[in-house]
Amino acid sequence: MRLVRQWYDPGVSDRLSFDVLVIGSGASGLAAAVSAERSGALVALATKGALQSCNSAKAQGGIQAAFGEDDSPEQHAEDVWRSSHETADRCLVEVLTSEAPGAIHWLEELGVEFTQENGGYRLAKCGGATRKRLLQVGDRTGLAITMALKDAFESGSGTAFPKSPLGELTRTEGGWRAHCGEHVIDAGTVVLAAGGRCFREARERGELSTNHPGATGEVTQIAVDLGAESRDLDALQYHPNGGAWPETMQGYSIPETTRAYGAVLLNADGEEFTDSLGPRDEVSQAIFDEVEKGSGVETEDGRPAVYLDTTRISEADAEVSLPYMLRRYRSGGIDPLKERILTYPVLHYQNGGLVIDEHGETTIEGIYACGEIAGGTHGRNRMMGNSLLECTVFGRRAGRAAAEKAAA
Numbered sequence: 001m002r003l004v005r006q007w008y009d010p011g012v013s014d015r016l017s018f019d020v021l022v023i024g025s026g027a028s029g030l031a032a033a034v035s036a037e038r039s040g041a042l043v044a045l046a047t048k049g050a051l052q053s054c055n056s057a058k059a060q061g062g063i064q065a066a067f068g069e070d071d072s073p074e075q076h077a078e079d080v081w082r083s084s085h086e087t088a089d090r091c092l093v094e095v096l097t098s099e100a101p102g103a104i105h106w107l108e109e110l111g112v113e114f115t116q117e118n119g120g121y122r123l124a125k126c127g128g129a130t131r132k133r134l135l136q137v138g139d140r141t142g143l144a145i146t147m148a149l150k151d152a153f154e155s156g157s158g159t160a161f162p163k164s165p166l167g168e169l170t171r172t173e174g175g176w177r178a179h180c181g182e183h184v185i186d187a188g189t190v191v192l193a194a195g196g197r198c199f200r201e202a203r204e205r206g207e208l209s210t211n212h213p214g215a216t217g218e219v220t221q222i223a224v225d226l227g228a229e230s231r232d233l234d235a236l237q238y239h240p241n242g243g244a245w246p247e248t249m250q251g252y253s254i255p256e257t258t259r260a261y262g263a264v265l266l267n268a269d270g271e272e273f274t275d276s277l278g279p280r281d282e283v284s285q286a287i288f289d290e291v292e293k294g295s296g297v298e299t300e301d302g303r304p305a306v307y308l309d310t311t312r313i314s315e316a317d318a319e320v321s322l323p324y325m326l327r328r329y330r331s332g333g334i335d336p337l338k339e340r341i342l343t344y345p346v347l348h349y350q351n352g353g354l355v356i357d358e359h360g361e362t363t364i365e366g367i368y369a370c371g372e373i374a375g376g377t378h379g380r381n382r383m384m385g386n387s388l389l390e391c392t393v394f395g396r397r398a399g400r401a402a403a404e405k406a407a408a
């Protein structure tokens, strides 16, 4: 059934009708909204704050795709599988890695300019990877991607509802009714792209987090209450390298590319105690263990930490791939190319989420999920650079499928 297209007439009704309603304006929601609109749907995009308020815009390090001569989507898939400790959904992983190069070209068509080197992409190796595979836009990759997606959405026919958090979702005869802030929005299908919950989780635990304040997880709960299946929701990821000092950098996610370009973790005695480019959960655990056994250091305000020896990064690499990080530390009075910085793991990412199929549909027909709110693609341990990729690949898929179902 195609939902009859209606429009907002304040004199008659305060109810709005669309083919597809997307919840959340991070990379996954924007990709879904653009894709649904380009598939012919009338699209609404409701989000909690401003359109650019999301974790995606904070992402720095980069996005994975197999472009290296020694690389392949199959190798990429194997790395994801191994890093997930064989807990990922292999079908979703194959979609993720096989569509990665196409997703990059789609982003380029929308205006994203990935950093180039020697006539190709500048590729870095990230934790848990066997090949160099991380594309970057300096160290503001997420900002570049969300800006391009936002421009694409705003140049189409979709309608944005900022400051309109989803509070309630109910089934109707023709699809779904959503209460988003002061708006009541009807839609044939709904794409949930509201991200994870690490900001709330960290606040409740009294810990630091890299996350945006909007990452509170209530939309996952709304879907679960409606009967949607979830998986691995207990598997939260610590970013191994949260900023520990100076105070202004506490909770900052020091890009993993620092380690890709030569930085290593050191204990109080200046000894390397782990493979700095191991899978994230292993590196974080190694830091926790090192501090636990008394080989860590303390920040000036008494927090636990170890050293990240960033002085091993060459000035040339830092200038191209870490300019934002350098600027932030230097304005806090520390030059990472001249002295080691202090780091400790911080809550960062919700590995699990709503169960989806390869088109992003949850176990409830007509409700789709993509991005951090969905589970399975990373199993219980995500590799860096695969989240922005997941947002793009599955955002596009979910948007397209939601538009097709709304039109059926």
Ligand SMILES: Cc1cc2nc3c(=O)[nH]c(=O)nc-3n(C[C@H](O)[C@H](O)[C@H](O)COP(=O)(O)OP(=O)(O)OC[C@H]3O[C@@H](n4cnc5c(N)ncnc54)[C@H](O)[C@@H]3O)c2cc1C
Residues within 6 Å of the ligand: 023, 024, 025, 026, 027, 028, 029, 046, 047, 048, 049, 051, 053, 054, 055, 056, 057, 058, 059, 060, 061, 062, 063, 141, 142, 164, 165, 166, 167, 193, 194, 195, 196, 210, 211, 212, 214, 215, 216, 217, 218, 219, 253, 348, 349, 370, 371, 372, 373, 384, 385, 386, 387, 388, 389, 391
């Ligand atoms: C500091 C940092 C650095 C990172 N670096 C990288 C990296 O280099 N590479 C990588 O691949 N990944 C990285 N990640 C992870 C990645 O950025 C995120 O996991 C991913 O962007 C999540 O995208 P999303 O669209 O699912 O959610 P988000 O980008 O978090 O967007 C969620 C949206 O939903 C909205 N929302 C929330 N609740 C509601 C509600 N009730 N109603 C309506 N809207 C709601 C929010 O306001 C927001 O607009 C990083 C994350 C952080 C925090």
